[in-house]
Amino acid sequence: MNHLFGNEGLRALDELMRGSPLLAFDFDGTLAPIVASPEAARVSPDLARRLGELAQRLPLAIVTGRGVPDVQGRLGFVPSHIVGSHGAEDLSDTEALRERRVCLDSLRVRLHAAAGPLQHRGVRVEDKGLSVALHYRMARDRGAALAAIDQLLTPGDPAWRRFGGKFVVNVVSRDAPDKAASVRALVERTGADRAFFAGDDLNDEPVFEAAEPHWLTVRVGRDGPRSAAQFFIGSTAEMGALLDHMLGRLATRTAS
Ligand SMILES: [Mg+2]
Numbered sequence: 001m002n003h004l005f006g007n008e009g010l011r012a013l014d015e016l017m018r019g020s021p022l023l024a025f026d027f028d029g030t031l032a033p034i035v036a037s038p039e040a041a042r043v044s045p046d047l048a049r050r051l052g053e054l055a056q057r058l059p060l061a062i063v064t065g066r067g068v069p070d071v072q073g074r075l076g077f078v079p080s081h082i083v084g085s086h087g088a089e090d091l092s093d094t095e096a097l098r099e100r101r102v103c104l105d106s107l108r109v110r111l112h113a114a115a116g117p118l119q120h121r122g123v124r125v126e127d128k129g130l131s132v133a134l135h136y137r138m139a140r141d142r143g144a145a146l147a148a149i150d151q152l153l154t155p156g157d158p159a160w161r162r163f164g165g166k167f168v169v170n171v172v173s174r175d176a177p178d179k180a181a182s183v184r185a186l187v188e189r190t191g192a193d194r195a196f197f198a199g200d201d202l203n204d205e206p207v208f209e210a211a212e213p214h215w216l217t218v219r220v221g222r223d224g225p226r227s228a229a230q231f232f233i234g235s236t237a238e239m240g241a242l243l244d245h246m247l248g249r250l251a252t253r254t255a256s
Contacts (some may be wrong), residue, residue: 004218004231004242012230013242016216017249022192023054024183024207026199027064027071029166030220033236038135041074048076050243055079057250059190063087063179065170065203067128081186085131086163086203088176090185100130103159103173107132114152121148130172137167165201180206198233198242218242 002008025031031051032041043051054060061081064071068084068091083090088100104127111118111125111132118125122139125132134152139145149169153162162171177185179199187195197207200220208217208228219229220236233242 001219001225001227001229001232004233005238006231009231010245012216013245014249015214016194016196017246017253019214020058020191020193021216022059022061022183022187022190022195023246024061024063024186024195024197025051026179026197026201026204026220027062027066027074029200030198030204030236031062031239032074034166043074043076045076047240047243050240050247051075051079052077053247054243054250059186059192061183061186063182063186063197063199063207065131065133065165065201067130070128080190083179083182083186085128085176086170086172087178087180087182088130088172089128090177090182092189097130100173100176103175104130104132104171106157106159107153107171110152114148118148118152121145123148130176132171134169134171135167136169142167163203165203170203178206179203180210183207184210198239199229204229 028034028041031043031047035041055077060079061083062071062079063083065086066084068082068089071082071084121144122136123145124135126135134149136142136145159174160171161174162169183195183197195215198218198220199207205228211217217229219227219232222232222234
């Protein structure tokens, strides 16, 4: 995996911006730096300004693990599309939303029964409606916290599926689209002929893996040596330069 700002990466970025791309971004760790308290995560005003400019010219989507209402207030600009809960919360499909929410009810019963032991292990439960996140970043003993989560989710349930992230275990309804299916649906819905996607976590890998050869995928951070993304940037601190490259290519396109 090469740095996006190398020759090959910049050529790929040129090629992307010559077409009609969908620009899709994860939120935490991609547009907003990871902070100790998830409540404090925000897109910086500088990034928000650039993203807002891009969103006026191209379809721009946020595809995040957070709930849609949660992320909306953290962006500082209005994207064309937001998909929340790792793909499960696509507001264009209200019927599916209701069913997916109900699918997690059996888990809610288990969570209610196990609230004491989970809290004791330092697991923070976040029910986002369309997904449930079991956070153990702040646990004193992360191994014991993860064991408590495993116990909670065993046996599994045909109504839902689980997947991991950075010190979090997520649960969504079994049939909920993942981020890869969401990005693909957004490409179709917006009439884009290719996609750009940037993400930093395990649940972003399906997008990297399912990307078509003419899409551009970027992993934020070098801590995933086996990532299927085509390129990487070092951290969210390089996102501003990436967006400037995109805006620069758009300006050239308009001028010529
Ligand atoms: Mg992320």
